[in-house]
Amino acid sequence: MGNSIYRFLCGLCAPSSQEHGLHGAHPAVAALGRDILNFGAASQVPEGLSRHVVSSKKAQANWYKKLLAAWKKTRPPPKTPEEAARFVVQTLKNHQKADVEGFLVFYGLPHPNAAPGAPAPAPHAAPPPPKPQSAKFELHTLPVDPKAVSDGDTINVYVDTADPRESGSVPREVQKAAAERAKARAVKDYQKADALQKIIVNGGYRPVPNARGEEVLGKKYRIRLRGIDAPESAMPYGKEAKEALLKLVQGKSLKVYVYDEDMYGRCVGDIYCDGVFVQEQMLKKGLAWHYTAYDQRPELAKWEKQAQTGRKGLWASSKPHKPWEWRKAKRNGTA
Incomplete structure (x- = not known):
């Protein structure tokens, strides 16, 4: 048989x-x-x-x-x-x-309780590539909160402090505050719990739910998507870029390959979500520019060109405003 x-x-x-x-x-x-x-x-x-x-x-x-x-x-x-x-x-x-x-x-099988005719999820999403040699390290994040996306190329993520990479570096005062906060919440002393929460957050950590819905202590990382520059929130397509990025990552655990740190202390990295390369999707949707001043990868240029040819997103405009020029004009008071 x-x-x-x-x-x-x-x-x-x-x-x-x-x-x-x-x-x-x-x-x-x-x-x-x-x-x-x-x-x-x-x-x-x-x-x-x-x-x-x-x-x-x-x-x-x-x-x-x-x-x-x-x-x-x-x-x-x-x-x-x-x-x-x-x-x-x-x-x-x-x-x-x-x-x-x-x-x-x-x-790619439907849930038995799904509504009739509901599409099945895509099967066997391609796994992200192994960590490139040029990447400094990789992060495996907790599910992304809806408020984590600030714009179309920046996202705040949390990594479980039980991760081997994090477990040995949690400050003692944060560990103590997290333990005391759990006790305070158990006896419904929420005023004390809120005060301890401030200590945790100020240390760069936060209690967040994992994939099972259990609250764990997460370390915060601010990620700048490598190789793309999305319109700022006040620019045309800024709102659309933010919403597109949020749709890609909300509620999902990400794999991030970190290559560098920028002047604002953000980790510059490539983000993969369910096997999908997030920067690729943002470029193909026409909701980000290829940031050639910092990244010369030809595949990014190819994806940007595809969006330009199809007049997708910001490329529907005859003269889309470059975000780096918009920021410069704003600093000079001429925006």
């Missing part, structure tokens, strides 16, 4: 596959079945799944063990995304909601 399914899912369409109702399975279902059966052969979970779920690789392996056992018993195996989604939810019903939902997103 397992071998016949595997041959079908690999596109070989063995005659026995039709016997079990597998002919014509949806690509997302085929991907799920292939990964389940591959796990049975090699005990490996798919690359990239960890970006969509909150549990460890060990826990993920346990899911695939259960899915493999259930898949072999299912007659016939699922063919449509809806059938596959119900199969996953039923098999993993005792696991965390965030894990099950992330698992469905990874395979």
